[in-house]
Structures are given as structure tokens and as C-alpha cells.
């Protein structure tokens with residue numbers, strides 16, 4: 041099928057590469073000419089597993105890039121809108137980019153097409169897109185507007201796309217539903233997964249073929265907002281439980297195991313930490329709250345979900361302060377800058393928010409992140425972070441090591457080397473990557489989230505009040 045995708049951010053670019061891998065002819069359009077030039081030249085603008093190989097496989101063949109929307113839209117039977125929907129200062133979604141694209145599509149449409157929202161948008165956006173396209177069409181043209189929300193996570197975007205828990209198609213017209221069903225047929229028939237060069241399944245528990253859920257456009261739009269809000273709520277819930285664990289000396293990891301084994305609850309998205317961030321949860325929870333308000337429903341639960349999330353970061357700063365006593369002039373080694381492991385995305389990164397707070401308290405920061413350092417260097421030069429080549433360089437002569445994102449690499453550090461590098465063997469882990477007893481055995485004082493702080497029994501690190509003449 042011939043598919044145009046407007047917007048080449050995370051969702052647009054990954055969808056374009058994956059649709060090409062499913063066998064479709066895809067043209068990806070963006071008004072950022074530098075980005076299009078880079079994509080044409082073979083560059084990969086985001087850090088995402090399997091994306092480079094899919095782009096290499098299809099670029100210039102089944103996958104084309106252009107800055108011209110008219111060129112992309114004409115003669116395509118499906119046009120996806122995958123542009124940004126950033127938050128306004130009031131918290132609702134800014135839909136001006138979606139509107140602008142809808143207007144242009146209206147001007148260009150020359151034969152029937154299904155216009156599909158893939159960006160996360162509030163309920164009734166399909167209706168609004170329909171109206172804008174109709175108002176701008178140069179001649180009366182038949183078209184449909186559908187919603188096909190995307191549930192991919194950054195870092196695992198390609199496998200999330202190709203091995204989804206479900207495919208949701210929100211269409212009010214049968215013709216549009218049939219076209220979108222055909223688009224996903226290589227997946228729903230299982231044919232794609234039988235191809236020798238298909239991207240391999242991430243684990244044995246993925247459902248093949250993925251189930252297809254056909255709904256109205258309003259329901260599909262709500263499915264996306266409700267899913268993200270529910271996941272954020274799940275994380276805030278377990279973070280709140282972690283705080284109770286800390287108060288009573290329980291271990292949140294044990295609690296998670298016991299709670300998560302209930303199949304009605306499940307283990308996933310029950311990892312406590314420093315709170316959720318990223319380009320989706322913060323904006324979508326706020327936007328869903330605004331949508332509810334507009335519909336006359338006060339969804340106060342979501343307010344609390346956000347409050348717990350903010351408080352989680354503040355608590356973590358307090359934890360670092362409690363562990364180190366004072367923060368002023370402390371040199372801290374920080375592992376992780378992105379909003380989570382496996383990505384270079386620093387939007388709404390809890391790690392960066394924490395670093396800002398630590399800098400305000402007078403700390404100096406030596407940081408390492410496997411993928412996000414270039415971005416922080418370019419976008420946040422004012423922070424004055426020292427960037428290091430590896431975790432041990434960051435730890436060199438530091439007063440403590442702070443773990444802020446859950447990269448696999450950070451969960452398998454050479455602890456003996458780390459111990460030697462640090463000035464004091466103190467680790468404050470915001471992602472619970474190590475068993476506390478094991479860290480104590482290796483000679484560390486180890487504070488984490490929702491678990492008792494562990495310290496080596498032979499050498500209580502914080503008993504010394506003066507080291508080298510200075511009060512700690």
C-alpha cells in the first residue's frame with residue numbers, strides 16, 4: 041500500500057521504517073529540511089535499536105523522505121499525521137501542528153484517502169481534523185479520518201511496533217477500517233513473522249499475531265490517553281508504596297513481586313524509582329486531566345498521580361542529602377541523563393531535574409550516559425556538567441555515585457573498580473539496580489528506593505564526621 045507519514049519524530053520515523061519492513065511503499069515528510077537531508081544522507085537522528093538497520097534496508101527503495109507535503113500526500117491512500125502535540129502552558133495539548141497539517145492535506149488531497157492520527161491527541165480530534173480538511177479542500181473529495189494510536193516506548197520502539205500487545209483502529213467508516221486492516225495484515229495474518237529477515241521477537245511472551253481492536257474514533261483516542269495515564273498511575277502507586285516501605289523497613293522489591301504476581305495487576309510498570317518522565321507521560325497525564333475537565337468531569341486522581349511523581353524527585357534529593365549529610369561543594373558522580381535507559385531522549389528527564397536541584401544545592405556533577413551526553417552538551421550547556429567517558433571516570437574522586445537511569449550497563453558495573461575510584465564508597469541508586477546486601481558485602485554504603493539502606497558492617501561509612509580536616 042502507498043503510505044505517507046507526516047512528521048518524522050520518534051513515532052513517525054519508527055512507523056515509517058516498520059511499515060516499509062511490512063512491505064508497504066512509504067514516504068516520510070517533515071518540514072525540518074535539515075532532518076530530511078540527514079535522513080536522505082543515511083543518518084539516524086535518534087538512538088533506537090534496529091532503526092539503523094531498517095533504514096539501511098529500505099531507504100531509497102520502499103522508504104523515501106521528502107520536505108514536500110504535496111509530493112508525499114498525492115497518490116497515497118493512507119496519510120498518517122504523526123506531528124508533535126506539546127503541552128500548552130495550561131496543560132492541554134497544543135494541536136496547532138495537527139491543524140496545520142490537516143489544512144495542508146485538505147489543500148492537496150486529489151483522491152480518496154484515509155487520514156489517520158497517530159500522534160496522541162484528545163478525544164474528538166478526528167472530528168476536528170475532518171472539519172479542517174473539508175474546509176480547505178479545493179474540490180469536494182471523499183476521505184475518512186481515523187485514529188490509530190501508537191503505544192511504542194522509546195528504546196524498544198521498533199519491536200514494540202512490530203510485536204504490539206494490540207493494534208487499535210478507531211474508524212467510524214467501514215471503508216477506512218478495511219483499509220487500515222489491510223495495512224496491518226502482514227502482522228495480523230502472521231505473515232511478517234514467518235519471513236526470514238523479519239526483526240526478531242523481543243521475547244517469547246509476545247502475542248503473535250497481535251490482536252486487532254476496532255473501535256469508534258472517540259474510543260481509540262481515549263484508549264491512548266487512558267493507557268498512558270493508567271501506566272503513570274501504576275508507577276506513582278508503587279512509588280507511594282515504596283515510601284511506606286521505607287517508613288516501616290519493608291523491601292518494595294519483595295512487595296512488588298508479591299503484588300505483581302496477581303495476574304490482575306501484573307509485574308510490568310511496577311518498578312519504583314525517581315518518578316516517570318519523558319515526552320509522553322507528563323504531557324499525556326496533564327492533557328487527559330484537561331480533556332476530563334472540558335467534558336465536565338473532575339479527574340482528581342490524575343492530579344494526585346502527578347503530585348506523587350513530583351514528590352518522588354524531591355524525596356530522592358532528600359535521600360541523597362541524608363546519605364551525604366550536606367551537599368554544598370560535594371562532587372557527585374551521576375550515571376544517567378536521559379529520562380530512562382536505552383534512549384538519548386532528555387525531554388522531561390527526571391535525571392536532569394534532579395541534577396538541576398543538586399547543582400542548586402552547590403554540588404558539582406561528573407556524569408556519564410551511554411547515549412544522551414551529546415544532547416545534554418548541546419541543549420543544556422548552562423548546567424556545567426563534566427561529561428565522562430565511562431562510569432569509572434565519573435566516579436573518580438567523587439563523594440558518592442548517584443544512579444539515575446536504568447541502563448543495563450549500570451546494573452553490571454565492576455564494583456571493585458568503582459570502589460577504588462570513589463573517594464567514599466557511597467552509592468545512592470534511584471533505580472534499584474543492585475541487591476542492598478550484596479552492595480554492603482562489596483563495601484558500599486548503598487541507599488535505594490523503598491528498601492532499607494545497607495552499609496558494610498565493618499566500616500560504617502558515615503560514622504566519620506571529619507575527613508582530612510573537613511567536616512562531612
Ligand code: UDX
Pocket residue numbers: 190191192193194195268271275308309310311312313314315316317318319320321379380381
Ligand atoms: C510511554 C508508554 O509506555 C508508551 O506506550 C507510549 O507510546 C509513550 O509513552 P516511553 O515514554 O517511551 O513510553 O517510556 P516508558 O518505558 O513508558 O517509561 C516512561 C517513564 O516511566 C520513564 O521515565 C521510566 O523510567 C518510568 N518508569 C517506567 C518507571 O519509573 N517505572 C516503571 O516500572 C516503568
